[in-house]
Amino acid sequence: MKWRPLLLSPLLFIFLVSISTVFHGLVLSHTIPEERDHQHSNKMRLELIHRHSPQLIGKLVHEASNNNMPKSQQERILQLVLRDTTRHRMISHKRGQYGPNSRRKNWEFNTSIEMPMHSGADYGAGEYFVQVRVGKPAQKFMLIADTGSDLTWVYCSTRNTHKRRQGNHRRVFHADRSSSFETIPCLSNMCKVQLADLFSLTTCPTPITPCAYDFSYIDGSAALGIFADDTITVGLTNGRKMMLDNVLVGCTESTQGAAFKGADGVLGLGYGKFSFATKAAEKFGGKFSYCLVDHLSPMNISNYLIFGGTRNEHSLLGNVRYTKLLLNVIPSSYAINVKGISIGDVMLRIPFEVWDANVGGGTILDSGTSLTILAEPAYKPVMNALGMSLSKYKRLLSDIKPFEYCFNSTGFDQSLVPRLVFHFADGARFEPLVKSYIIDVAPQTKCLGFLSVRWPGTSIIGNIMQQNHLWEFDLVRSVVGFAPSSCTCT
Structure with a gap:
């Protein structure tokens, strides 16, 4: 030594x-x-x-x-x-x-x-x-x-x-x-x-x-x-x-x-x-x-x-889908080519530039960030659409900073929430669980689990949004595969 x-x-x-x-x-x-x-x-x-x-x-x-x-x-x-x-x-x-x-x-x-x-x-x-x-x-x-x-x-x-x-x-x-x-x-x-x-x-x-x-x-x-x-x-x-x-x-x-x-x-x-x-x-x-x-x-x-190359197929709950990894575009990060976000099968009106890493936008997958962070031109449409779907629940005063939208979750039924989907430019779709974006913050209190960043800015899909999915990073083919999973070992 x-x-x-x-x-x-x-x-x-x-x-x-x-x-x-x-x-x-x-x-x-x-x-x-x-x-x-x-x-x-x-x-x-x-x-x-x-x-x-x-x-x-x-x-x-x-x-x-x-x-x-x-x-x-x-x-x-x-x-x-x-x-x-x-x-x-x-x-x-x-x-x-x-x-x-x-x-x-x-x-x-x-x-x-x-x-x-x-x-x-x-x-x-x-x-x-x-x-x-x-x-x-x-x-x-x-x-x-x-x-x-x-x-x-x-x-x-x-x-x-x-x-x-x-x-x-x-x-x-x-x-x-x-x-x-x-x-x-x-x-x-x-x-x-x-x-x-x-x-x-x-x-x-x-x-x-x-x-x-x-x-x-x-x-x-x-x-x-x-x-x-x-x-x-x-x-x-x-x-x-x-x-x-x-x-x-x-x-x-x-x-x-x-x-x-x-x-x-x-x-x-x-x-x-x-x-x-x-x-x-x-x-x-x-x-x-x-x-x-x-x-x-x-x-x-x-x-x-x-x-x-070997993964646990037994815990998968659906087919593995693949989308391109944009390596070397955002330093040290695994950037993906998001095309848009839909809620309840309705594509939100989000400027394309938000997803373009070449003009200051872009999206990365990050296991070290917990919540999902969206550039403001994407954040506002997402919050508005999800907020409308939750209007039947009593909205709480915004004393849980920095969350913008929190509500009393007594009687909450997640099956009635329209599903959020990330759409990728090559046609793949990532559909996280409702609990991954409507999160528990306190007893009988849930909040929309998004943070906003000023434009231009990088959007981040955090680890809570990624939970209960397999993520396979193929650095040879420059793709990432993902599939819903129980994430339990067999």
């Missing part, structure tokens, strides 16, 4: 929500044999865990004791909205700063990985978690699964910083205990050029100083650390484990703010050159998929983040 002292520069004002996984050079791997072999070994999977799963109960109890956890469903939703709003600002900032990146599509392997994913009691913010093992020997962490992030990082302690551990997270990666931990020099081309878009710092007092990063949020949250090569261990469906060597991982030594509450870091699943999704998909057939269980699901309902 090689470790070099860390020198941190002053904070850069960068929106941190896009923290993601980075890999250095070629991803090498080898498998660790287990006692049993299963019939299928063509995929890797990570368990997806809602951030308030009972698996994290120790963290949640600790946070509640520090008055960090919301005390009601309404407070949880309001915290969720604050995070989504900050995140959207970050996405808009990235669109203005970075242009499209060309990508070499070289899918070298044809095997797969499977990573477990669980749901839990729904209180607090609204992300999903995966368990990731970093280092040799492996150390376990719960990371936010984020398709809007490129950099994977974990809370980290080098041998000289053990006493600087923070109290708001339970798991810390001990770099000095990993024989495969090796920092990236700040004078290297990797630091100065390849990691520039991942916010590497330019200061380099000595040739052996580690390459540092510095992220900060508009709300004051920040993360500072160093880049290093290390090993990530993943599970295969044949019961074996595989080591991915020489993976570039962010070693975060300090954070500020509450943006990462309950998590040990972030697993970057964005479409970036160094993201975990890009590298793992390269090795496992160019595909990854997930199926988000209901964000209010109990602990015994779970699913997986899967890398590889």
